[in-house]
Amino acid sequence: MFEAVIFDMDGLLIDSEPFWRTAEKEVFGSLGIQVRDDLAVQTSRMTTREVTEYWYNYKPWKQRGLHEVEQEVIDRVGELIDHKGTMMPGVIELIQYFKKLGCKIGLATNSPYCLVPKVLKKLEIEEYFDSTISADFVEKPKPYPDIYLKTALELDVRAAKCIVFEDSKSGISAALAAGMRVVAVPESGKFYDQGFDIADIKIRKLNDFCDKHMKMLNLAG
Template sequence: MTSTAVIFDMDGLLIDSEPFWAKAEKMVFTSVGVELSDSLCRETAAMTTREVTEFWYRRFPWRHRSINDVENDVIDCVDELIRKHGEPMPGAQQIVSYFYSRNCRIGLSTNSPYRLINTVLKKLDIAQYFHGISSSEHVERGKPDPSVYLSTLQKLGVHPEHCIAFEDSSSGVRAAKAAGIKTIAVPPAHDFDKPDYSLADSKWRSLWEFSEKAFYLT
């Protein structure tokens, strides 16, 4: 069946921003007395920014700063790092342009705060290609819940069976599949062979693997 829409994740899929989140969280959370550990950081990898902030507050409750203020400090730091150092993931700009040139509806579904979306799309010079964007900030629950994908489908005005999703995280794959969308996983190299991505309909090593034949597009 011909796909008429595509929905992309953002962090780690379109832009190489995962290191920025790690750097910002380390800087901000340690400044308020949080003792970060690699094992606990792995638990927060798929969470929203608010969920991450609440996670650390429960374990190391700080004083004199609200959860909201600390969360915004993290977001501000990531925003600055993206503006200064943000780089596209291999093939990201090309695949978005590819689908746009074939009159596909293009969406974005991310766990990141809404205000970072504009920063990323402007940095990559692809904002003009998107017809609908959704942040977990504006739905009840973030990924792996499907809400952020269902929101984007509604904005695009398409049914899930006519859509393809691209995700780099296993929680994102679960969210897209729960929304009924055919999903292509593009995991980070160190996670590529993990069974967590078994739900995906296909698995690529990078976005460079796209082709017309892969999507049966006319």
């Protein structure tokens, strides 16, 4: 019997992935960098610090410090969340499903922690979460297991008793490395990408998850 469920944030709870691309193109573009889509794919699962360092190494600038530029990206994403943020399908239904089962609810994200309360408030789901952890609180972000292990510790639940919902390969790898069961929810265009097949279960959207999948996870455990 599982005791906790842990959710990723960007692209899983909130449709915010386009916001990061917009913010990076605007901020790094102001520094004379053309954020090419093929390179942006490589940075999409990095932390904001790693992304900033990536583009600095790609084409160094002198106008502003790295921390200042990183914060500009974060602030711009925060503005877009406030004005345009929308909930992904099935979020409320799935959270309530696990609440009825008596599970604790956690959040584990590579995003800066300052965006976590902003997202939860925007989606009006703050009261559901028992723990929220970001890459700010661990030494190594996803794909390392640190974030998920710390979330389990905060929830006071053994890793083997946690189910994780993830939309990225790096997040799936992190949760599996932590010893948790993982449900992959890839974005629509990547559903058949075999890289997501390492997860225990793969579904198209959150509200596809049902008792059948719980039974599968329990049997796998």
